[in-house]
Amino acid sequence: MKRPVRTVLALVLTGFLGLGPAQALDLGSALKSILKEKIKPKDSQQTLDTPPGTQQQVQPAAEKPRDQLLKSLLAGSTSQADEVRIGQRIAGNLLGAVPLVRDDGLQRYVNRVGLWVALQGERPDLPWRFGVIDSEDINAFAAPGGYIFITKGLYRRLNNEAELAGVLAHEVGHVLRRHHLKLLQQSQAIAAVGSLLGSKFKSEDQLVQNIIGNGAEVVARGLDKDAEYEADRIGVVLTARAGYDAYALPAVLADIGHVAQGDKRVSLLFKTHPHPEERLGRLAEAVDSHLDDVPAGQSVAGRFYRLR
Amino acid sequence: MTRMLHLLCLGLLTLPVWAGPGTLIKDEDLKSSPSVAAARVAALAKGSNVEILARQGGWTQIRAGGHTGWVRILSVRANTSTGSAADIAALASRRDSRVVAVAGVRGLNEEELKMARFDAQELQSMERYRATAADATGFARAAGLSQRRVPYLPAPAPAGSDPNAGPNAWGGVQ
Numbered sequence: 001m002k003r004p005v006r007t008v009l010a011l012v013l014t015g016f017l018g019l020g021p022a023q024a025l026d027l028g029s030a031l032k033s034i035l036k037e038k039i040k041p042k043d044s045q046q047t048l049d050t051p052p053g054t055q056q057q058v059q060p061a062a063e064k065p066r067d068q069l070l071k072s073l074l075a076g077s078t079s080q081a082d083e084v085r086i087g088q089r090i091a092g093n094l095l096g097a098v099p100l101v102r103d104d105g106l107q108r109y110v111n112r113v114g115l116w117v118a119l120q121g122e123r124p125d126l127p128w129r130f131g132v133i134d135s136e137d138i139n140a141f142a143a144p145g146g147y148i149f150i151t152k153g154l155y156r157r158l159n160n161e162a163e164l165a166g167v168l169a170h171e172v173g174h175v176l177r178r179h180h181l182k183l184l185q186q187s188q189a190i191a192a193v194g195s196l197l198g199s200k201f202k203s204e205d206q207l208v209q210n211i212i213g214n215g216a217e218v219v220a221r222g223l224d225k226d227a228e229y230e231a232d233r234i235g236v237v238l239t240a241r242a243g244y245d246a247y248a249l250p251a252v253l254a255d256i257g258h259v260a261q262g263d264k265r266v267s268l269l270f271k272t273h274p275h276p277e278e279r280l281g282r283l284a285e286a287v288d289s290h291l292d293d294v295p296a297g298q299s300v301a302g303r304f305y306r307l308r
Numbered sequence: 309m310t311r312m313l314h315l316l317c318l319g320l321l322t323l324p325v326w327a328g329p330g331t332l333i334k335d336e337d338l339k340s341s342p343s344v345a346a347a348r349v350a351a352l353a354k355g356s357n358v359e360i361l362a363r364q365g366g367w368t369q370i371r372a373g374g375h376t377g378w379v380r381i382l383s384v385r386a387n388t389s390t391g392s393a394a395d396i397a398a399l400a401s402r403r404d405s406r407v408v409a410v411a412g413v414r415g416l417n418e419e420e421l422k423m424a425r426f427d428a429q430e431l432q433s434m435e436r437y438r439a440t441a442a443d444a445t446g447f448a449r450a451a452g453l454s455q456r457r458v459p460y461l462p463a464p465a466p467a468g469s470d471p472n473a474g475p476n477a478w479g480g481v482q
Contacts, residue, residue, distance in 0.1 A: 092431040097424035098416065100433055107437040115444035120455070124441070131434045137416040147434075151416075161451070215424035220416075226463075233461040243453030247366065247381055254386055268416050277385065281333055284382035285464035287366075292344060294458055296365035300451045 069204055073211065076185050080145070083181055084127060087145030089208045090180075091129075093216035094141065094149065098133040101152050101307075106132055109305040113161055114148055114168040120241035121176045121234070130168060138256060139269045141219045142171035144181040153265055156307055157255055161300035166239045166249030173234030179227045180218065184211055222272035229274070229282045236283065236291075245297040253280050330370070330384045332356040338377035342367030349377040360386060 069085075072078050078086075100107060107130075114130035126146035136153040143149075148171045150164075158164050174180060212218045232249065240246035257276030259266045273279070335354050339346040342364045352358075352372055361376070362369040368381045439447075 088431065089426065091434070092426040092428060093424045094421070095430035095434065096427035097420050099427070099430050104437070107434075108439070111437045111439040112444045112447040115439045115441065116448040116453070119441060119444065127438070129434055129438050131437070135416055139416065209426075214422040217418060217422040217424075220418045220421050230463065233463070237458050237460050240458045241456055243448065243455060246458075250382060257385075268418075277333075280382065280385065282464065284333060284380070286461045287380075287382055288464075289344060290461055291366050291458070294366075294456055297456075298451065298453060300453070303451060 069207060073185055076182075078181060078185070080126070083178070084145030085204070086181070086184065086208055086212065087143040087147045089205065090143040090212055090216055090218055091147040091149075093212075094143070094219060095131075095133070097216055098135045098151075101132045101134045103132075103308060106305055106307065110150070110164070110168075113164055114172070117165050117169045117238050117242050118146070118172045120169075120238045121172055123176055126175065128172075136265055137268060138259065138265045140167050140171050142174040142180065143219065144175065144178065144184075146175050148172065148175070152307065154252075154256075158252065158304070159299075159301065160248070161304045162239065162244035162248035162298065163252050164304070165242055165244045166235055167252055169238035169242075170231045170235035170249060172238060173231035174223070174227070176234060177227070177230060179223050179231070183221065183223060184218070187213075220268060220272065225274050229279065229286075232279055232283050233286050236287065240291065240294050240297055243297055245299050246291055246294060248297075248299070250280055250283055253283075327360055327362070328386055330358050330360045330386045332358055332372070332379070332383060333385050334383050336379045336383045338370070338372065338375055338379060339367075340377055342369075342378040346378070350375045352379070358384060360384060 069078075069082050072082060110130045110132055115128050118124065118126070118128040123146075128146040128148070130148045130150075132155055133149050133151055135151045137151045138153045138157065139151050140154055141149040148168055150167055150171075154167065155164070158167070213221075232253075235249045236246050239248055253276040256266065256269070257280070261270065274282075332352055332354055336352050338349040338352055340349050350373065356372050358370040358372040360368055360370055363381060364378075366381050367378045368384055369376065369378050370384060
């Protein structure tokens with residue numbers, strides 16, 4: 001996964017910065033020294049590009065110089081504040097394409113269920129936020145820092161609260177293991193080099209946008225299959241830990257597997273994920289006898305919030 | 309016994325989702341009751357057609373080849389439909405007319421996502437709905453949900469690397 005990026009980066013470095021092949025091999029330190037040389041300290045607090053109304057949440061990261069963000073990303077040691085800031089940008093962009101469903105009761109409900117599930121993981125202190133977005137597409141998304149989305153199209157197919165918990169738990173799993181952040185860390189090096197070749201970023205927001213690519217396209221970028229299988233395993237476990245029926249996520253996967261391949265509502269999901277049947281097969285292997293001693297969980301169908 | 313009854317009630321509640329024809333996705337021992345310790349009724353091969361009858365926790369009751377018994381729920385795939393024609397029929401038969409109306413709608417696509425512009429107002433709306441840990445915990449308690457200790461599941465070994473793991477896996481409860 002990392003290799004192609006490195007190769008491309010090596011070519012870019014060799015081509016544009018006149019580095020010899022030997023230097024290009026040691027990319028980490030080469031890049032670090034370039035960063036030290038080329039990135040000038042930030043002259044002023046840049047807040048012009050901060051979208052109105054979000055200053056409060058981005059305050060901690062805004063105090064850091066942009067090159068620090070870049071360096072931490074390159075080193076693969078992004079702080080939680082930076083992770084949240086990246087996720088916030090992605091979430092804001094996604095919402096620009098698909099707004100929230102206008103139903104306060106629904107949104108509050110999903111946040112309560114989602115947070116309960118997220119609290120079962122090892123990152124309970126992330127600012128977890130959940131939203132149902134107004135699309136008939138059948139899908140769910142996660143962005144770094146704890147932003148989780150489920151489409152109205154997928155929500156409508158759910159039968160009970162445990163199934164909602166299962167879907168959200170899969171997405172929580174991606175955030176817990178920083179799957180999307182790692183994906184960005186692998187590709188942002190190119191953006192970093194781009195920044196050195198003339199077009200300096202005016203602000204961290206610009207830099208973050210550059211790192212995540214165009215708009216919310218990053219959510220349509222597939223993770224590798226193993227990341228999806230891992231999120232499925234975590235999803236089942238978090239659902240079970242929360243007291244729900246551990247087999248709710250598999251039930252949703254089975255349902256999605258029955259949607260026709262050619263149905264446009266699943267084309268993005270099927271493009272970015274292994275087929276549900278493959279995922280269920282992997283889950284069956286992973287679960288095996290491991291959940292035998294876990295008492296049966298609850299479906300919580302009675303209070304499940306139905307779409308209006 | 310009380311636990312069994314309790315499990316049975318839960319199983320009955322969720323029965324409709326799982327009932328119907330299905331296929332076995334791995335070789336399985338058909339058990340006389342939903343437990344690893346239960347006696348083997350029959351050995352079933354992967355790909356066997358089965359009738360899904362009931363569910364109890366992590367187990368599902370099936371009928372296959374004249375035998376009735378229990379296998380792990382994830383070993384069975386329900387064949388609600390097999391082709392697109394059946395899916396469309398199922399979709400059309402839904403009472404919710406909106407579902408039918410959207411069947412021809414295109415889904416989210418990459419172009420749309422690429423062109424997306426940051427929407428600070430929507431993001432702020434989302435912020436409004438955030439739950440606190442106390443709120444979420446109270447809401448869970450209200451539904452009778454209680455936390456259980458469940459370790460993370462290890463990634464299964466790549467296929468074919470442990471050909472002898474099968475028989476012993478049934479040997480005992482861990």
